[in-house]
Each structure stands twice: as C-alpha cells, then as structure tokens.
Amino acid sequence: MTSTSFAPPPDRARLRSHPERAVQDIDFLHEVLNEALLCHVAFAMEGQPFVLPMAYAYRDRRVYLHGSVQSRTLRHLAEGHPACIALTLLDGLVLARSGLYHSMNYRSLTLFGWAERVDDEGEKTWALEAFVERLFPGRQAELRPTSATEQRATLVIAFQIEEFSGKRRAGGPKDPPADLDWPCWAGELPLRLQSQQARRAESCPGEAPPPLLRSPAG
Amino acid sequence: MTSTSFAPPPDRARLRSHPERAVQDIDFLHEVLNEALLCHVAFAMEGQPFVLPMAYAYRDRRVYLHGSVQSRTLRHLAEGHPACIALTLLDGLVLARSGLYHSMNYRSLTLFGWAERVDDEGEKTWALEAFVERLFPGRQAELRPTSATEQRATLVIAFQIEEFSGKRRAGGPKDPPADLDWPCWAGELPLRLQSQQARRAESCPGEAPPPLLRSPAG
Numbered sequence: 001m002t003s004t005s006f007a008p009p010p011d012r013a014r015l016r017s018h019p020e021r022a023v024q025d026i027d028f029l030h031e032v033l034n035e036a037l038l039c040h041v042a043f044a045m046e047g048q049p050f051v052l053p054m055a056y057a058y059r060d061r062r063v064y065l066h067g068s069v070q071s072r073t074l075r076h077l078a079e080g081h082p083a084c085i086a087l088t089l090l091d092g093l094v095l096a097r098s099g100l101y102h103s104m105n106y107r108s109l110t111l112f113g114w115a116e117r118v119d120d121e122g123e124k125t126w127a128l129e130a131f132v133e134r135l136f137p138g139r140q141a142e143l144r145p146t147s148a149t150e151q152r153a154t155l156v157i158a159f160q161i162e163e164f165s166g167k168r169r170a171g172g173p174k175d176p177p178a179d180l181d182w183p184c185w186a187g188e189l190p191l192r193l194q195s196q197q198a199r200r201a202e203s204c205p206g207e208a209p210p211p212l213l214r215s216p217a218g
Numbered sequence: 219m220t221s222t223s224f225a226p227p228p229d230r231a232r233l234r235s236h237p238e239r240a241v242q243d244i245d246f247l248h249e250v251l252n253e254a255l256l257c258h259v260a261f262a263m264e265g266q267p268f269v270l271p272m273a274y275a276y277r278d279r280r281v282y283l284h285g286s287v288q289s290r291t292l293r294h295l296a297e298g299h300p301a302c303i304a305l306t307l308l309d310g311l312v313l314a315r316s317g318l319y320h321s322m323n324y325r326s327l328t329l330f331g332w333a334e335r336v337d338d339e340g341e342k343t344w345a346l347e348a349f350v351e352r353l354f355p356g357r358q359a360e361l362r363p364t365s366a367t368e369q370r371a372t373l374v375i376a377f378q379i380e381e382f383s384g385k386r387r388a389g390g391p392k393d394p395p396a397d398l399d400w401p402c403w404a405g406e407l408p409l410r411l412q413s414q415q416a417r418r419a420e421s422c423p424g425e426a427p428p429p430l431l432r433s434p435a436g
Contacts, residue, residue, distance in 0.1 A: 044265065100368050186419040190415070
C-alpha cells in the first residue's frame with residue numbers, strides 16, 4: 001500500500017490550524033494505529049453527535065470494531081453513516097514562559113469514512129483474533145478457542161478509511177524571542193503509558209509469567 | 219453541587235451495554251475530569267461527524283476549550299450545536315482465557331451538551347489560567363502574563379454539561395466457570411500514564427527543577 005492509495009486530504013480532512021503539524025504519510029498512519037490501544041469513534045444520530053472509546057484492530061484500510069450483535073452503536077455504524085475515528089498518542093506536555101504558549105506533544109489521526117458489517121467468516125475470525133493478537137502477539141494460540149455460538153453473538157464491523165488527517169507536535173516550547181529570558185522553567189515533560197506489575201487472577205494457579213504487552217507501551 | 223443538579227440519564231446518555239459499569243455520581247465525574255489530560259470533542263457539520271483531541275479546563279458544569287479566534291471548530295461549537303465530549307482513562311488490559319472475554323479496565327465519561335463563547339473577561343482569564351494551573355498548580359504565578367492582545371486573539375468557549383454518562387470497569391477477567399481451568403495466564407495488566415525525565419529547553423539556563431505534574435500521572 002502506498003500513500004497514493006488514499007485520496008489527498010479534501011476539505012474535511014484539511015488542517016486549518018497549525019498546518020505545519022500535518023503528517024499525511026502512510027508510515028505515520030501505521031505507526032499510530034500500531035501503537036494506540038484504543039480509539040474514539042464519533043457518529044451522529046438525528047443530529048446528536050456521540051463519541052465513544054473502543055478497542056480496535058487494523059488491516060489494510062479497515063479499522064475493525066466489535067461488540068454485541070445487539071449494540072445500538074455498532075448497528076448504527078454498520079448502516080454506513082458517515083463516521084469519524086480519532087487516535088491520539090499523548091507524548092508530553094510542553095511548558096513555555098507564558099500560558100498560551102504551553103502545548104502538548106502528541107501524534108494523532110483523524111480518520112473519515114463509513115463502516116459495514118463483516119459477514120465473511122474468515123475476515124471476522126481474523127479480526128476477532130487481531131484484537132488480542134495485536135497487543136499480545138502469540139497469545140491467541142494459548143486461548144480457549146472462540147465458539148461458533150460466541151462468534152454468532154458478536155458483531156464485527158469494518159470502518160473503511162476514506163481519508164485521514166495526521167498531526168504531530170514534538171519538541172520543546174516555541175516562545176517568542178522576547179520571552180526567552182523570563183525566569184521560569186521551560187521545556188518538555190515527556191509522558192508514556194506504561195504497564196505496571198501484572199496481577200494474576202486468583203483463579204489462575206499457573207506458574208507461567210504474564211504475557212508481554214507489545215512495545216512501546218509495554 | 220450535588221448529583222441532583224444534573225438531570226437523570228435520559229435516552230442519549232443511557233448505557234445499553236454493560237449497564238453494571240454505569241457510574242452516575244458527581245464524585246466520579248470530578249475524578250475523571252481532574253485526572254484526564256485531554257478530552258475528545260465530537261460535533262457534526264452538515265451530517266459529517268468530527269472528533270478531535272483537545273486540552274480543557276473544568277469548573278462547575280462547564281468544560282472550557284480554547285484556540286485561535288479563527289478556529290473553525292471552536293466557532294462552530296460556539297454556535298451552540300449539540301456536541302459530545304469523551305474523557306477516557308485507560309487503567310489496564312484484562313486477559314481472560316478466551317479472546318472475547320478479554321477486556322479493558324477504564325474510567326470514562328461521555329458528556330452531552332452545547333457550547334457558548336466566553337465573553338466575560340474574568341471568566342475567560344480564569345479559564346486560560348486553569349488550562350496550565352490544573353496540571354501544574356502554582357505555575358501561573360511564575361509565567362509571563364498573557365497580554366491583552368494575546369487574550370483578544372484567543373477564543374475560549376464553555377461547553378455546558380447537560381447530561382453525562384460515566385462508565386467504569388475494574389478488576390480481573392470474568393471468564394465463565396468452565397474456562398477457569400484453561401492453562402493460560404489470566405489476570406490484569408495495569409497501565410499508567412507516567413511522566414518521564416523532564417527535558418529543559420536549551421534556551422532555559424536556570425537551575426530550578428521542573429514543575430511537578432499534579433498526580434496521579436506525575
């Protein structure tokens with residue numbers, strides 16, 4: 001897949017503020033989709049916007065979401081209404097010499113598209129395994145297999161990325177020159193989502209160590 | 219403020235899936251609003267949903283957002299269209315014995331309401347300081363004050379929370395009893411957003427230590 005397989009940013013994906021932060025390449029798209037643990041899915045019902053955090057899996061230009069077949073949200077999305085997905089990696093806080101020059105370092109994606117129900121059993125099985133496998137590679141093989149009944153009770157939808165807008169800010173503050181002598185601390189406070197000591201379930205007597213979360217959060 | 223100052227959850231805020239995870243009390247609202255570093259703001263323009271990450275400040279029932287007076291997004295929101303804000307704290311990953319019982323631990327809010335432009339200079343000044351002050355208490359007093367010109371070029375809007383839906387999952391996996399003997403690791407992998415070694419700006423020669431990020435991320 002090359003960047004030319006996506007349309008150039010049209011009006012809805014064009015960055016108006018801080019255009020210097022725009023990142024439109026496919027490598028950046030993959031980087032954020034690989035690293036984020038959840039996404040925020042937005043849609044509108046009768047003019048009311050909704051936004052919800054969801055786990056996801058990704059392949060090619062499709063972002064997979066799943067839930068109960070009774071999920072009102074997934075069923076609405078599967079009707080193909082326009083939707084929008086945000087993925088945001090907060091990399092740090094930027095401390096400047098004045099309040100309005102404070103900022104955040106981040107890598108973010110806004111994806112525009114629409115979703116459809118995944119009926120192909122092979123694609124559905126792949127997606128359901130990918131939700132776990134993308135975080136804990138190799139774990140699927142150790143799990144009790146999903147039953148046909150469970151799979152039938154689960155709705156998987158695929159959000160087709162029609163366009164995307166990537167944005168990145170990195171580095172320290174960008175104070176105006178006249179502020180550089182102001183006597184306060186200035187710089188960047190990096191942030192990282194880190195895994196802590198794993199807690200084994202009481203019902204799990206095994207000696208095996210917990211699986212490792214795929215980096216970089218691991 | 220008591221919980222009765224908010225309407226009971228109406229249809230748009232009612233949780234249909236996992237109603238046992240619902241948390242509607244004001245303490246939970248404040249906990250998440252105090253701890254989150256950014257929010258995701260959703261709105262619709264001509265039927266197209268958008269969702270964007272933004273910094274925020276909070277007081278009473280108002281979530282403050284800010285940006286350039288030229289911001290298309292803020293100007294649209296300030297017109298009072300229905301909007302929705304998500305705040306999500308990812309607390310951990312839950313590893314079960316089968317794929318579909320895997321889950322995430324989190325505390326989340328979905329806020330429903332509408333925004334208006336903040337024209338009152340006192341409220342605007344408070345909000346602009348709160349964006350920094352809520353993360354680094356005491357820092358505002360050390361900063362070069364915001365100029366009148368800067369403040370005029372900045373649009374602050376207040377999103378009025380009309381209703382909210384809180385959701386929390388905590389603890390280990392909830393495998394069905396028949397799965398408890400399955401020989402794989404099961405439990406919880408807690409996650410925490412942690413600040414790393416601060417990076418002083420090259421232009422900042424001072425000896426003072428960097429300000430501390432207010433817990434719990436700090």
